[in-house]
Amino acid sequence: MKKFNGLSKGFMGVATVACLLFAAGVTGVPYYGSVGTEAVGVAKKANKANKTKKISADKAKRIALGDAKLAEKDVTFVKVELELEDNRLVYDVEFYSGNVEYDYDIDAVSGAIVSADKDIENYVIPAQPSTEAPTKAQASEISVEKAKQIALSHAGVGSARFTKAKIDYENGVKVYEIEFKVGNMEYEYDINVLNGAIVSSSAEIDD
Template sequence: MKKSYIAAALALTSCLVLGTAAASQSKTVTATFRPDMTLKVNGTTYTVRDTTGVRVSPLVYNGTTYLPLASLSQLLGAEVSWDQNTQTILIHDDDSASDYIGEAKAKEIALSHAGLSAGKATFLELKLDREDGRMVYEVEFYSGNKEYDYEIDAVTGTIVGYDYDIENYTIPSSGNSGTSSGNYITREKAQQLAQAKAPNATLVKLEFDFDDGRAVYEGELREGRTEYEFEIDAATGNFIKWEQDRD
């Protein structure tokens, strides 16, 4: 029954209101706002709002009524998103949830990858979300002094990404060699490498972390209105990421 409602809504609706949906083939038209029109679902009057929560009126153009697709889909139990890369409107109907592996399986996959039993972990979050156009389970849990974060494809069970943090852990400093007893470069060495790429910038952040099982230094430099973000492999000193943005 719900799917028929969604089909009816899509027949009625031709306008996507998701904030900044691209319009490479857009054109200007003259339309009429109709605050006198009322929307009812199963006999109940529904107030249509845009994605910021502001009340909006139906728009009529060439005899067709336009309403915010995101708002209607939410009402009808579906989720709408915009994929900027492919210029695609994505509509997810909750009825397709039967295709998903389920929360229990997602938890099992994460624990198995981390080499932990359920009794050794304290779960903080387990939710279904959309990431880069696909549905994933976001799994977050603690074990000992480590915090684990996983993203697991909701359909295939593939681990899309993971990382873990060691609480209250600092790479020890060492002498002139620039390496620590754990065979990782020191924080000081990581800072030197980063500032060699931006000599006049100021270091505002530098953290030791694990990303996809690899020890890294994640940091940020600022120089005026320019911001540099970087990741350095803590074992080799090689840059994994170096990005420059201007405010």
């Protein structure tokens, strides 16, 4: 009878160890004496962290392209950046296709489309830095000196003191932003870089 009791105790010990090892395996937490609420809590936090893992920037691009029903080869990406909006991490995805500009906010965790917008205008895709030879369009761009002359001619003056002459973008159109003064008059012009057209102009008395 004593022998039976010894075997029974041994079997119970093995069963207890096996149960503890199984519990440790289920929670993913190493067993160091007992499997209590603290160990389970650690496991739950680890699982929660895994569930909130961010999607990649490439995944965000594919989601935006899928919604726009466009292939990557047919668009030019301007921006794919991770930003914080209203305490939510989102990918700000912007791209062009033809004369349409697309702007998406993609939830960085779930991949859900937070917002989507597109504008159809006479856009010229912003030039990207390149070491390649100038394209035909770039070669046909007017010079900044030409833009200055167009502005002076429109203002009806022969010479002026220029305070600004730089390339900028106005509603997606590449322009020369020209500013100059003649006496107490201040002039501002936006000149289309491709064809020299005056996009906007203003003149005011400088106090």
